[in-house]
Amino acid sequence: MTTSEVQPPKGLVTETSTTTSRRNSRRWTLKVTAALCVAFALPAPGFPSAHADQGRKTNNAYVTNSEDDTVSVISTRTNSVTATIPVGDGPFAVSVTPDGRTAYVTNFVDDTVSVISTRTNSVTATVPVGDGPSAVAVAPDGRTAYVVDNGDGSVSVISTRTNSVTATIPVAFAPQGVAVSPDSRTVYVPASGNDTLSVISARTNSVTATIPVGNTPLGGVAVTPDGRTVYVTNFGDETVSVISTRTNTVTDTIPVGAPQSVAVSPDGRTAYVTSDFAQGEVSVVSTRTNTVTDTIPVGNAPLAVTFAPNGRTAYVTNANDNTVSVIDTRTNTVTDTIPVGNAPRGVAVASKHTKSSHDVRPDTRRPRQRL
Incomplete structure (x- = not known):
């Protein structure tokens, strides 16, 4: 198989005898599961200092670069990288607090979460979590960050006041993503190990369905602004499951080519799904009819998507081409392409009224190994 033919393998859960072996294994996994086509990748751009955009009143997008161990800060006003922030080993996902002041970044290789001040664009705390943190979502009330621990089959609950883990919730095998309901009462975690969606009560920190x-x-995984519907991408059978939060049942299934990530627009009318990993497209879904109404060509190997x-x-x-595509949602066209770091994965936009977003991860599980 050539590098251009690399596809996301099944999810990652490894068990090795030493920390070094585990980290080397995860670094290898990062290189493979990001489906990086080195022969076709663009050169990594130079970055300003981490404080270049300090104090400026502008919305910023935060992008995790999994191979550089950095986060790129993009000014949404100029569509340019204004800062780069060193974080932990193998950053995957990012989510921002509703007030836009803090970003949480999962570091898949070293089992930590980097806490970033968006005012100074610097890491202010590092939180140890479970094995292989692959996703994060800050609750809309801003009090809690939920971190999916892929290797442990659990969710770490972080208090955003103390930046410490206050609970650990067992979920299904090989959990991948996470989303929180608009009222902050319910957490949704899809798991590729048994093809399910865990429904968690935020009050009891337990799985209720x-x-x-x-x-x-x-x-x-994404929840509509009215909290009535959840969308889950299914890479294996190229569909998106539509779930009623009232009945906790699948009410519709939408055919979408090789879907990765999903985000619902702030007005709730549209869902964007990164799809067709090889060709690079975003499928536009009407949430009224649950049908694909348009497709938008983007870059190579699109992973995460979020709305301003x-x-x-x-x-x-x-x-695969180390870029971020900027889409005008009124015309469903790409209006700009921004070079960022190596193997960008997660993206979230911070502003005074931020809506948190989270990365989708190609299912990176491998069979457990003992070395």
């Missing part, structure tokens, strides 16, 4: 979805949900708080712009990370 388990919903069968499609084949190999890679972590793409005003809904007029969407941002897509392209892992």
